[in-house]
Amino acid sequence: MPILTGDQELEQRNRLPTLMEVLGRRTLAPVDLFSFYIYMRDQQRSVDYLDFWLDVSQHMSLCRHYVRELRRSMLVETPDMEKATSKRSSALLENFGESLGEAESHPSSNEKRSSEQRLSAFLRHQHKDSSGTNQSPAHSMTSQHSNMNFSRPSHEPKPSPHSEGPTRPSFMGSDQPQTDSNSPGHTVARQDIKASAEKILYTFILPGSEREIVLPQSMLNRIIHSIEEEGRDDPEVFDDAKDYVFQAMERDAFPGFLQAKALGNLVPLSVLIRLIIGLASLMAGFWGGFFMILRSIPRHTRCWLILPFTIGCYFLVSYQYKIDVVAAYLGFSEYTFMSWARIREPFVRKLLLTRAMMASLMFVAAAVALSVLFIFVPGADF
DSSP, X not given: OOOOOHHHHHHHOOSOOOHHHHXXXXXXXXXXXXXXHHHIIIIIOOHXXXXXXXXXXXXXXXXXXXXXXXXXXXXXXXXXXXXHTTHHHHHHHHHHHHHHXXXXXXXXXXXXXXXXXXXXXXXXXXXXXXXXXXXXXXXXXXXXXXXXXXXXXXXXXXXXXXSSSOOOOOSTTOSSOOBOOOSGGGXXXXXXXHHHHHHHIIIIISTTOTXXXXXXXXXXXXXXXXXXXXXXXXXGGGHHHHHHHHHHIIXXXXXXXXXXXXXXXXXXXXXXXXXXXXXXXXXXXXXXXXXXXXXXXXXXXHGGGHHHHHHHHHHHHHHHHTOOHHHHHHTXXXXXXXXXXXXXXXXXXXXXXXXXXXXXXXXXXXXXXXXXXXXXXXXXXX
């Protein structure tokens, strides 16, 4: 089966994206990861769950990078005699290296899951063999225990006054692990992996932590025991919690996100403002219309009523459909109040154009009906 490129996948995906596609950065605005992050932060007020999922994913990337570097150093720098003393580790490392390329070329297939299990098995085996001593690639043996440098991507939003608590830097901007390691070339060391696992534990898992997420008690105890008692740092420690958080987001948050971004192009504050403006304009139109009818104002003067009726109908239809018709035709979507981004997802653009056409018909029909009614109705002294 041929492998599709990113552009080909977008053209052939004649449907709304799945949550895994959004989290895997295989979608474009307004249903991309950046928009989902803003939605979770400003509307769902549960961005901690998304940050946890992203941090665990980055922990997996960190482990992959570490094992890849370890395999490279073992093949290039380790003497044959030294290789022979750890045949089992070498075999595990070789098997993981062979499967890594397949998993990365098929990100949605079973090869990825199998590769992750092999990676975790290798890290557990290495931890047991080391008996408490952290191993790292041959050219990273001097790497000291370091704090992770979690940098915010340039396009990530700043904390909003409407958000719950501070917005912690996440791994949205890059798939490559970043460390403060002093080793040459900033190579990932085993200490970095341990620090990453502990950071996730102390930030999200432990009761009373900075950004504690709600997990089943049995799952919580199992993670704490694995890291603090067994000293594990392999990605499999967080697998159950990652799946639990993913299912919670898919069930509770993602449908609302698609409805807000794929069926509309306005944020809630804009929708509310349009309701207020629309009602005020219609009230002004009705008041002016009845006044002109009772005073028998000539019809050519009553034509001014077209203005408030047009504004009122436009904004009320925008409120009803949660879509700005003009912006939809121009291909823009609002991701924060009065901040617009171009719609780049092909199917979403077609969907919004269809809804904009429906909204246009309703807006024109309502505005014309009200204008004709109040302009051509006879005056009170007829």
